Amino acid sequence: MLKVNDINVYYGAIHAIKGVSFEVNAGEVVTLIGANGAGKSTILNTVCGLLHSRTGSIEFLGKPLGGTPAHKIVEQGMAHVPEGRRIFLQMTVEENLEMGAYTQPRSTIDPNLERVYDQFPRLKERRKQIAGTLSGGEQQMLAMGRGLMSSPKLLMLDEPSMGLAPILVEQIFDIIRRLHEKGTTILLVEQNAQMALSVADRGYVLETGKIVATGTGQELLRNAAVKKAYLGG
C-alpha cells in the first residue's frame, strides 16, 4: 500500500533522514520505533507531504506522491494523526470531526460520525463541547477519530501515547488493536517500543535517521539490541 524508497530529508543543512526505505502492506500495523530525534516524525511528515524528500520516492496505492501537496494526499486516502494531537482547540468536538471529513462528500459525513462515535462513545457525550476543554486522553481519541473521518486507507499515528497516563495508553492501544481487527492499515510511530511492538505485525527500528533493524513485532521484542536500547534491558 505504501512504499517508501530511499528518502533523504534535510532541515536546511541538517541531514535528518538518511536513505530510509520501508513499506506497509494492506491490513498491516507497521511501527517505526526509535528514540527522540531519530527521525520518526520527520518520516511521517514527509510521507504525508508536509515535508519533501530530496531523493528517492514514495508510492501510495501504486501512485508516486513526489511533490504532491499535503492537502491533495488526504484525498487519496491517507490520514495523519500528528504528534501532539493538534486538534482544533477552539472548535467543538463535532466540528473537529467534520474537519476530518473535509475531503469527503457530504453524504458520508453522518455515517462516518456514527462510526467514530461508536468507537469513541466519550466523544459522542461531548460532541458540543469545545475541544480545548477535553482531557488529554479524550483529545487523543478526538485526534484519532478525526483521522478516521476520512475513511482512510492508511492511518498514520504519530506518538498517540505521548503524555498520557498508563491506563490511557492501554486504552489507546486497545483502540489500535480494534482498528487493526477491522482491517485498517496503520503506520504507527512510537517511543513506547514495548507497546508498539506488541500490537504491530512488523516494525522498523530507527536510529539517527537510519533504519538499523527490522522484523516482525515479536522478533524485535526478542532482539537483544532493541531490548537493550528501548526496552530497559
Added chain:
Amino acid sequence: MSFLNNVITGISLGSIYAIIALGYTMVYGIAKMLNFAHGDVIMVGAYVCFFAMGSFNLPPVVGVLLAVVVCTVLGMVIERLAYKPLRAAPSLAVLITAIGVSYLLQNSAQILWGAATKTFRPIVEGSLTLVPGQLSVSYVAILSVVCCVVVMVGLTLFTGQTKMGKAMRACSEDKGAAQLMGIDVNATISMTFAIGSALAALAGVLMCSAYPVLSPTTGSMPGIRAFTAAVFGGIGSVPGALLGGILLGVIETFGKAYISTDLSDAVVFAVLIIVLLVRPAGLMGKYVPEKV
C-alpha cells in the same frame, strides 16, 4: 439632543470602522499578518464607485457592486503577488512589504487619478427627521449601521455554519493540521483576503458618502483607526472588531464634541493605550501564551 446626535453619529461612524476592522482581524486571524495596505483598498473602492457614478452615470448600486468586485480582485492579487511569496519569511518582512503595498496603492492612485481631492457624491442622500429641527439621522448613517449588522450576521453564519467558514477557523488555529485535513490553506488565505477587501470596498463607499472628500490618502487614516479598533476589540476576534469599531466611533465623536476636535485622535489612542494596559489581548481577545 446634541448628545443623542453624537451617539448616532458615533455609532454610524463606528459601524464603518467595524466593517474595516473585520478585514484587518480576519486577515490577521488566518495569515497572522497585519495588512497595512487594507486602508488603501478602501480608497480604491471609493474611487471605483466615484468614477462609476460620476463618469459613467451608473446607478449607485452598480457603483458599489463594481467597487466590491474590483477590490476583491485587487485584494487577491496583492496577496498572491506580495504576501504569498513571503509565507515562510519573518513577520517583520511581511509587515514592511504591507507598508510598501500601501504606498504603491496611494502613489498609483495619485498617478491615475491625480492628487487633487474630489467631492464624492453620496450613494444615498437626505436624512430622516426624528425631532423636527433638532434630531435627524442621515440615510447614509442608517445604511452604514444596516450594512454593519448584515455583514456581522453574515460572517458569523459563514464561519459558524459553512464548511468553508469552518475550514477558515481551522486554518486560523493550526495551518499544518488544517492541511492534514485536506484543506487547501493557500486557497483559504486567498479567500480571506477576498472577503476582507470586499468589505473594505463597501466601507470605502460608506465612508466617502458620510464624509464626501476623496483623495489618494483618504484610506490611510480610517485604515489606521480601524486597525486600532481591531486591536481594541482583540485582534483575530470577529465580535471584537464590531465592539472595537463601534466604541472607537463613539469615543472619537464624543472626543470631538466635548473635548477638542484637534485632540480627537489623541483621545482615541489614549483610550487604546489604557485598554491595552489593562487587557493586553484587547477587550474580547484571548490571551494565548506563546509556546516555547
